[in-house]
Amino acid sequence: MAKDTVSVTDNVTGKTIELPIYHGTLGPGAVDIGKFFREFGYVTFDPGFVSTASCRSSITYIDGEKGQLLYRGYPIEQLAEKSSFLEVAYLMLHSELPSQDEQQAFLEKITRHTMINESLKSFYQGFNHDAHPMAIMVGVVGSLSAFYHDSTDIRNPEHREIAAHRLIAKMPTIAAACYKHSIGEPFIYPQNALSYCGNLLNMMFSMPCESYEVDPVAQKALDMIFILHADHEQNASTSTIRLAGSSAANPFACVASGIAALWGPAHGGANEAVLHMLDEIGDVKNIPKFLEKAKDKEDPFRLMGFGHRIYKNFDPRATLIRKMCHEVLSKLGDENDPLFELALKLEEIALQDDYFKQRQLYPNVDFYSGIIYKVLGIPTNMFTVMFAIARTVGWVAQWMEMIGDPDQRIARPRQLYEGPVMRDYVEFSKRS
Ligand code: ACO
Numbered sequence: 001m002a003k004d005t006v007s008v009t010d011n012v013t014g015k016t017i018e019l020p021i022y023h024g025t026l027g028p029g030a031v032d033i034g035k036f037f038r039e040f041g042y043v044t045f046d047p048g049f050v051s052t053a054s055c056r057s058s059i060t061y062i063d064g065e066k067g068q069l070l071y072r073g074y075p076i077e078q079l080a081e082k083s084s085f086l087e088v089a090y091l092m093l094h095s096e097l098p099s100q101d102e103q104q105a106f107l108e109k110i111t112r113h114t115m116i117n118e119s120l121k122s123f124y125q126g127f128n129h130d131a132h133p134m135a136i137m138v139g140v141v142g143s144l145s146a147f148y149h150d151s152t153d154i155r156n157p158e159h160r161e162i163a164a165h166r167l168i169a170k171m172p173t174i175a176a177a178c179y180k181h182s183i184g185e186p187f188i189y190p191q192n193a194l195s196y197c198g199n200l201l202n203m204m205f206s207m208p209c210e211s212y213e214v215d216p217v218a219q220k221a222l223d224m225i226f227i228l229h230a231d232h233e234q235n236a237s238t239s240t241i242r243l244a245g246s247s248a249a250n251p252f253a254c255v256a257s258g259i260a261a262l263w264g265p266a267h268g269g270a271n272e273a274v275l276h277m278l279d280e281i282g283d284v285k286n287i288p289k290f291l292e293k294a295k296d297k298e299d300p301f302r303l304m305g306f307g308h309r310i311y312k313n314f315d316p317r318a319t320l321i322r323k324m325c326h327e328v329l330s331k332l333g334d335e336n337d338p339l340f341e342l343a344l345k346l347e348e349i350a351l352q353d354d355y356f357k358q359r360q361l362y363p364n365v366d367f368y369s370g371i372i373y374k375v376l377g378i379p380t381n382m383f384t385v386m387f388a389i390a391r392t393v394g395w396v397a398q399w400m401e402m403i404g405d406p407d408q409r410i411a412r413p414r415q416l417y418e419g420p421v422m423r424d425y426v427e428f429s430k431r432s
Pocket of ligand 1: 082265294295301305359361365
């Protein structure tokens, strides 16, 4: 029972009710408005969920003022420096870091699930070669439930676990196949001896006719980017997955819905949009013109990779990615890469501009990730696919947490209706 309460008075009727306030371990308390409608007959109105906690969660914590991101309590900076993507995946799914034996067993399970059903490969042939890889990915992931019925009973914990492993393990294979299809090259089978990211790079860039060595710098950079993207509490795609999952839809269908939500340029699609924007800006001398466009309310142009609903000082992931950009460019590219220089200059100029300062708009995770992907040879239309691979870990962990929550019910938001009041049908002959 919550000790703290907030009193709410309806000034029309004079009725007052006490609403409990729940306190988590960190972050703002939450007022339980569950009885609001029953008591007052009003619904609450919060477009974009600016003040609404849609669930309880113990996975990820963000402090937007401090620029802090924790996975299961561990700071993102420590995980990025010391952990690996699959260790983070284990942490997300099991709440604790794995022991050495647990880690080994988990790696074996993920490695053993990387193949996709052979028939699934023919599914790709139905897509035109120029289809966007995200469009293919939504379709292919959605179709997984047709191939893996034996892990779709969401009330069975073993099914849930196998589905989670399958999704995390198969996502790189599916993604690489999207890429190979788009360039007309044969699919490359996964190699169990390679790491998670090494395997992805191999499936994307090797060819049956010649040998390919995974670059250790590229593999490490990708692994770290994936750690940074693994989860981000109740963002648009994760909330989509929880909403879809609340109806007891199977996890493959839920993750397909998350991929679709991620694709939007206001969310994960921003990494691709940043590169297009930098190409369009083209030169440092054009930055002021584009900043004016971003500030002009009549102009739909926004500075892509800038701004975040929660982070109001800096995005800790952007800080880590910017640092990694220097490292990757010095080892694999050119630290004076004109695109990177343009991005750095754009950040510098925007951060001095009153418009961006007043609205607390800072570079987000997507601002620099595309530059690293580009140096790794990953084409622009695959950037959001990369994001989807990494975020699958968070999606699956959040989905599992939701299924295990005793308070979980079908999600069914209310609305403020502003349409016509009831009226009679007008016969066609009487309409002019
Ligand atoms: N460029 C110019 N102005 C911006 C930008 C931007 N990138 N972002 C926000 N603003 C302005 C808005 O116009 C608004 O101004 P106003 O108060 O004068 O009306 C103010 O800042 C607040 O912006 P909102 O859109 O209300 O903020 P919200 O929290 O709803 O949106 C979002 C956050 C979607 C990230 C937004 O900042 C944006 O569109 N950024 C560009 C796209 C992007 O980088 N998305 C990736 C986000 S991170 C991720 O999903 C992985």
